[in-house]
Amino acid sequence: MEYIKEQDLDYILNKFHDTHKPFTGFERFIIRRDEIFSEDTGMDPDSVVECVLRQDEHLKNFPHPVRKAKAFEFVLKNTRISCDARDRFPGLNMTDRPLHKTLVNAWRKEVFDEIIPEIGARRTRLEKDGIVTIWPDYDHSVPVWERVLSLGFSGLREECRLAHNAHPWDEEGEAFFEGIEVTYTAIIDFIGRLADLADNTAGSERMGMALRNIRYSAPKTFYEALMVCYIYFILCEHIEGLQVRSLGNFDKIFLPFYENDLKNGINEEEIRTDLAYYFLQFTAIGHAMNNPVYLGGDNEDGSTIINELSYVFLDVFDKMGIYNPKIQIKVNGNTPKTFLLKALDMIRRGHNSIVFVSDATMRAALMRDGFSEDVARTCDVKGCYEYAVQGAFSCEMNYLNLVKPLEYALHKGYDGVTGVFAGTSSLNIEDYVSFEQLYDEYKRQLKTVIDTTIETVNSFENYFSYINPQSMISATFPSCIAQGRDAMHGGAVANNSTLLCGFIADIADSLSMIKKYVFDKKQISLRELVAMLDTDFSGNEIWQKKLSLDREKYGNNRDLPDSIAVDISKFIISSVVDRPNATERGGKWTCGFHVARMSYDQGKKTAASANGRRFGEELSKNLSASMGQNREGATAAILSATKIDATAFSSDAALDLGLLPSAVKGDDGLEAMHGLLMTFVKRGGHAMHINVFSADTLRNAQSHPEKYRDLQIRVCGWNVLWNNINKEEQDGFIRQAEALV
């Protein structure tokens, strides 16, 4: 691998995974490499967990932030560590999120099983029925990296001490500051422990020096800055249990270090190599959904952030041929075209861990939410393509299946798969005399689901800071320090909860087909259609094909389905946006169009639908057409998607675009990709990511996996190796590619 020495590569990849075992990106926390983490450096993972629990026995009277901080401190003092001449960053034996295993999960259980058991049960039922999947989300928030880098760990601690001592605090404030004190002191000591080990490890002297330099001060060189981010990340994600999942606006926050190094005569090749070793840590961690980092945006004076370092970043990433971390690029009218062409060329060559997000749309959305332009301009991009102002704490993982409420409306309020009553009854099928009446009933069912979801989430988000107080991230948020409040307990500048809406294409298409064939053409009665759906079209394959092949589908710039999609989006906005979330958080509800893995998971639980989709089949992704239905090409897909007002979906609204290699070959092809992107941005779209593939290649890759070891595929805001997804998911991509024109 470019920049990385052969023996180093093997060492680093094995630092977080056993590369001799089958890869699974979901098991990244379970890493026990005894040959890498010597027993001289600390306790084995099981003993760490055991001792944390034992220690906590004596701390039961302390508030949660302090108990968690003490556990954190114990882990950092005792977990095994490593330094090695083959690596430029230290290792930490990750022991399956020890604080989760011990305290956090216990507190979560207490909340869901004992304090609000009915809410816990409801949450489980909603997920089981495939209507709403709700995961308590501590993950989609970003530390204020600029503060981490400008102050360093001890600077952050100092700031909190000053605030703490400035005046008396209430009990909660005391616990908050005490939690930070213990946590950051533990980090500073931990860095000392790493530095000692590095000093005593042949070939790790440079690492040792950097660790010493950052222990009590802010980083000064590019390498030291990387080291601070790496340590913050690894502790936050793997020990504290918050998946930060964004490494920040890289080309902005690292530029001063980069320039300074060059001024001081440090060779750019050395900087590139450090960057490569930094990237490789995330590649090796192998988070299933990839760790995000973003580039670009605007400076205060309106000039673009894209700079020399942005190019270096892409170049190193490209040459390494990796797909983790994943990259978001903030695009504006002033983003240099050469930079975008470089990124688009990477995508077309299959190095497509890149998503473009429109700066203008995000800014407009956040200003609509009441933030000033300056605050909106510096918003963080996080997760797949979500965004929020800096210093916000957002809880996003509430996935709503927009197709299910139609099942309810067509089954008198009962689930079409399980037959369980869903909560509110609907008419007999025969009683729907017009399409409008059915459509209104769909909306009524949808509204009921939305209300239930909001009530459920609001109930348990009240307990978020009780379950998992966030000392590490809160110390980076000035608003938390000023108020003496945890980021999850109203301390952040924005405390939103998000409803992520899935499958707008399937619902728009299903309703369009019902309108067309049942109410307009009268070729089939509603009762007959529902009977077909209930039996998964068995014996009615021709109708299944008809409904599926009909071109009047969302994603093709057709009036009927697109107007339904727009109308439903407006209905969602009016039912969700700006409603208050948990009182203890004091934020608002927002929406997004984002499905993550739900197109598979909820798809499995969704009955056959009137757009010809069979029971259990994959549902549509984000703002894209239903599976295999984008038959009028890329421009039509963009026109359909941008009819929906993305600024009202202030979490995210992403379009997945598939393009044929033949369409994007040569200079014209690259220009065309650029044209698609800029038109999407101009029309107010939010996020766009692209797969360039042909059905033939994918079929070939399915039958000859050994020949396609490097083939990457963009799933939904993240990349995977083709060989790491299952046959069913591969088939879905083949179908999608088959429809491309």
Added chain:
Amino acid sequence: MTATIFEIKRFAVHDGDGIRTTVFFKGCPLRCVWCHNPEGLTNAPQTARYAHKCIGCGECKKEGFTPDDCLGEATVLYGKEVTAEELLPILLEDRDFYETSGGGVTLSGGECLMQADFCAELLKELKKEGIHTAVDTCGFVSKSALDKVIPYADVFLYDVKAYDEDVHIKCTGLSNKQILQNLIYLDSIGKDIEIRIPYVPDYNDGQIEKIACFLAPFKNIKKIRVLPYHNYAGSKYEALGLQNTLPDRLPTDEEIKRVAEKIKVITNFVVLY
């Protein structure tokens, strides 16, 4: 006025600059053995049947069936009469894309200039809307047909298939005299031209140098594009009940690269492939 067209393709990327929408007009004077749009040869509408796509819905057995009702797209009507007023809104749908990419609308075929009056009318309307226009022609048309569209066409995509007349006749059935003359004429009046050279092994592979030497002195050629022959059109011949004339041998990528380089060296123009 109406015209007969057989397809409208959006997101056309290699039919001139930028993102374009291409209208394919039906009817062509030439009969290139390698033709990949055999549905565009005759002017009269034709029905094709792709038996493997039939879903057996029985719609086509019903009274009043039109191929539009065939959801399986097994029965396809190639050839639809349209007016410029009908076409215009469809061609303007992707206007935003034309603007951001420097694209526009391309008239192609078949040979669009066999319906030159209609083309002129349509192009005029497009120019009124500020849309960039391209005319893709085989060149086997009268000078007067060219003159009709010249005021409204921003660029001509002009096919040159052979330099030697006998080779041209062997490949297309007709002489290339008029074609080469028209090209000289377009150049002389200062029209932007993109030359398109289909490269078909065993047919015009010996012509490349001669074509390049002929083109070298032209003043207004903006680029030359080599179009590698492909045989994807086989099923269309079958569906239309036409005899498949497609050559067997496909060019290799290497071959195409070499051809493009050769043309570049001789002409000094931008050569794409």
